[in-house]
Amino acid sequence: MTLQKTLIGLFISGGLSYASSLAVYQDKTFYNTIPSTSFIGFTKGVSAKCEGSNVSLLPMTLCPKEARLCEVSNRLDTIKQEMIVNEANIRVLEKFISLPQPTEIDASQWILSAKLIGEEQAMLGAKKEVLMQNFQQEEALFRRQAPSKIAQKTETLCSNELTLTIPYGHVSFSTSYEANLEEKQLTVTQNLSILNRSGVDIQADTAMFYYRSASQYVRPIHFSPWIVSKYEPRPRKMYKKSMAKSAPMMELAMEADSVVGASNIMPEPTVSYEDAREYKIKNLNLPSTGLPLEVKVLSWTTALECEVKAYPYRNTKAFHVCSFTPKYQIDSNSWKVTSGKEVINEHAVGEYRKEKYNLYTKIEDDIQILRKPIVKKERQTGIFGGTARKQDGFTLTLTNKSNKIKELTLIERIPTSTTTEISSKLVSVKSKNKIEYKVLKDGQIEMSILLSANETQKIDVLFEIAYDKDLKVNY
16 A cells, blocks of 8 residues: 555656746746657757757658648748649740730630730739739748747657747747726735747646846845045056046946746636746646736726826926825836726826835816026016025916816926035915915925816025125036
8 A cells, every 4th residue: 555655756756847837037948848749849949858868859841730820820821732734835925925926816716815815914913913912921920939930859759748948039929907996995906917939839737937137147245344544645546548438348247247137728827926026827828929918917996196297397288196105016107097987097107206106197177387597677686685585486387277176286396406605495485375385305295286177387496695795507
């Protein structure tokens, strides 16, 4: 009984060890499988190992009919053969027409012959165009799926595990996010888009996708003491021009060195989030079609806060921004934003900001903002003692073009100084309506604005710069 259990255990573990697997990195892909034929695919730049030993790949003259890409290739060859036959028929007909004509002509027979020749020429010409269009379509279809028109096979059939190393760009993946906005709640769906154009049809029991390179160089670093010593001037070294020119290239090289660096019927794929920037798919059927395979990875909900913001000193367009705390790391900042069945933005952008993630959902078209400097004659300049004081500012004109009340946060700025020789301060923020504002560090002003339906507000912002009268300032 013990022997029987042991044999069963060995059988199971052996079966698991030979399960097909796929590992996709940012620089290359590894595909492990037990092949039933020596045919690999219509690939290029692929290397193969059978049980760890290198195996040569050779071109194939006869492609297996049951292979999917072979069917596409055979269709292309069939059309090409028909084109050759059609072109030969056209040449034969042209040669027949050019033959010497008989001296005695039977008018009725001549007319009938001319008619038949004309019909045949038209038919061959039309067929030529159709065949050319079909060939171009099939060729484009094939090129989308495979990098080479030459089928590859292993020199000998590998009866054990065959490992294919597929170069960069032939198998790739990306993540995308969908955000469904509800009242104070956000539903996030993360999708994985996988593209195979390696020319190798892949079926993997387990597939791993990594947002990192398989080949990374980590430069060894060891502790070195930080020495303090008596300062002694060193003589300046003179460098030749050639050495000076090569210095940037040497710096770049140093920076680069330090960079850390089967059966056609498959079960439904199941996706799992293994870790940040790392995903697993079971039962993956990934033919080399050149079309993206979309699979759902995660879906989760979180609390949401949204507001309308504007930075008129940079852009006079107001926009909606929603902030939330992600439950999982966000790997891509490209989003599709919806609200129920309504599409808000198919190309929204997000970013990590402080402790939150900000999602910029759409432009607020109902709010118009104009920003103009206050005219020069209204500026006040004076000299008090040895200090010059200059007042300057700008006017903001906000218009609500809709029939609804609009709230927005306006972020503005006044000049800020990095030296004690120049000082800057806010003088006033004036408007007919009371403006709630606060002055933050680095000259940032944050204003809370409430616009009634179809209302226009004007806000004057004045600031003062003080500096030594002999200085010239720029801002």
